[in-house]
Amino acid sequence: MKGEHERVADRDADVESGGVQAVDTALRVLSALVEMGPPLMLKTVAERAEMPPPQAHRYLVSFCRGGLAERDPASGGYRLGPLAVRLGLAAIRHLHVVNVGAQALGELRDEVGYTAGLAIWGAAGPTFVRVEESSDALIVSGRPGSVMPLLSSSTGRVFGAYMPRSITEPFLRRELAGERHPGASPSTIPRLTKEQMEALFQHVREHGLAQVRGDLNPGLHGLSAPVFDHAGGIAGVITVMGPAGVIDVELEGPIAQALRTKARQVSRRMGAS
Numbered sequence: 001m002k003g004e005h006e007r008v009a010d011r012d013a014d015v016e017s018g019g020v021q022a023v024d025t026a027l028r029v030l031s032a033l034v035e036m037g038p039p040l041m042l043k044t045v046a047e048r049a050e051m052p053p054p055q056a057h058r059y060l061v062s063f064c065r066g067g068l069a070e071r072d073p074a075s076g077g078y079r080l081g082p083l084a085v086r087l088g089l090a091a092i093r094h095l096h097v098v099n100v101g102a103q104a105l106g107e108l109r110d111e112v113g114y115t116a117g118l119a120i121w122g123a124a125g126p127t128f129v130r131v132e133e134s135s136d137a138l139i140v141s142g143r144p145g146s147v148m149p150l151l152s153s154s155t156g157r158v159f160g161a162y163m164p165r166s167i168t169e170p171f172l173r174r175e176l177a178g179e180r181h182p183g184a185s186p187s188t189i190p191r192l193t194k195e196q197m198e199a200l201f202q203h204v205r206e207h208g209l210a211q212v213r214g215d216l217n218p219g220l221h222g223l224s225a226p227v228f229d230h231a232g233g234i235a236g237v238i239t240v241m242g243p244a245g246v247i248d249v250e251l252e253g254p255i256a257q258a259l260r261t262k263a264r265q266v267s268r269r270m271g272a273s
Contacts, residue, residue, distance in 0.1 A: 025051070029059040030084070033069060039077025088271075097227055097236040098129050101266045105132040105238070108262045112255045114242035118227075119148065119155045121163060125171050126156045126237065134242075149216065151175045151192060151200070154224035155239045157210035161201040162226050162234040172197065207251050208260060214244050221249045223256055225263035230271025238263050 032048035033040065040048075046056040060078055063069035067083030080088075101118045109116040109132040117131040126148040150156035150171050160168055178191060192200065204210045210224045222241045229235040240247070240259050248255050 025049075025055075026059055026063075029056055030063070030068065030080075033078060033080050033084075039072040039075050039079045041075075041077050045078055097229070097266070097270060100269045101227065101236060101238065102130060104262050104266050105130060108132075108238070108240065108258065109134055111258050111262075112240055114240050114247050114255070117155075117239045117241065119159075119237045119239065120235070121159060121167070122147070125150065126153070126159045128155070128239075149175055151197065152212070152215040154210040154212040154222040155237050157200060157204050157212070158224045158226050158237045159234065160197075161204035161210070209251055209256055211249050211251055213249060219244050221247050223249050223251075223259055225259045226267075227263050227270065228267045228272040232272065235267075235270055238266065 028049040028051070029045060032045045042053050042057055042060070045060065046053040049056055060069055060071075064071055064078075064081065067081045069078050069084065070081040071078055097120060098118065105116045105118055113134055115131060115133045117128050119126045119128045121127070124147045128144050128146045128148070131144055148155045150160040150168060152175075160172065176192065176194060176197065208225060211222070213221050220241055221244050222239050224237050224239040226234050227236040227238060238259065240255055242249075250256060
């Protein structure tokens with residue numbers, strides 16, 4: 001006969017391997033309340049949680065008692081409660097795109113076979129903070145600490161498309177005036193009109209990606225995708241870089257699809273809907 005410690009160990013092992021079914025069920029009910037909007041009636045919560053209304057009601061009663069949910073007195077519907085809000089805010093405070101995206105960069109590099117980098121908006125503009133290099137890629141820009149221009153780099157174009165114009169305006173004004181970025185070759189600086197710039201940013205928003213073919217450096221092509229935070233703002237940009245003539249930077253190509261998928265995964269971890 002097993003002793004108490006052995007029975008506890010067996011029970012803990014079962015929980016770790018298979019989880020707790022009641023908790024899994026409870027999470028389905030909570031997930032039904034996550035989408036913002038008016039309070040949900042019991043029938044709707046039950047449908048979203050894929051369970052009978054009486055079962056959903058029992059969970060909701062317990063959630064309301066503990067503060068994870070609350071019932072709207074006017075409509076009788078349910079929404080997330082104060083404890084759920086506190087938990088969400090606590091999670092957000094511990095999120096930073098650099099930490100969240102670190103593992104994703106290595107995975108993306110291994111998947112596509114090219115260098116992957118993560119940039120955030122710094123005091124000097126788009127700044128690479130983490131780079132996972134491939135073994136055979138010749139990268140001459142995009143190392144940690146490198147600052148990218150807004151108009152001639154795929155990283156910068158994503159920031160230009162999604163950052164508030166009040167923040168990017170001074171940088172765009174200088175680049176439109178022809179000020180050369182330190183990392184750019186003189187012959188590759190695009191002289192765009194303001195109308196062409198707006199069309200470029202609109203193209204980025206339509207495809208969810210920015211693409212360059214040697215615009216910043218003749219030997220380097222790149223694709224970039226935005227990472228969004230819980231408020232819907234741009235938190236960072238993931239970029240895949242590779243040698244010209246080797247890397248496929250088509251907007252619907254396999255590398256682009258892998259990049260989109262990975263950026264969406266990181267965005268979801270950042271709390272984006």
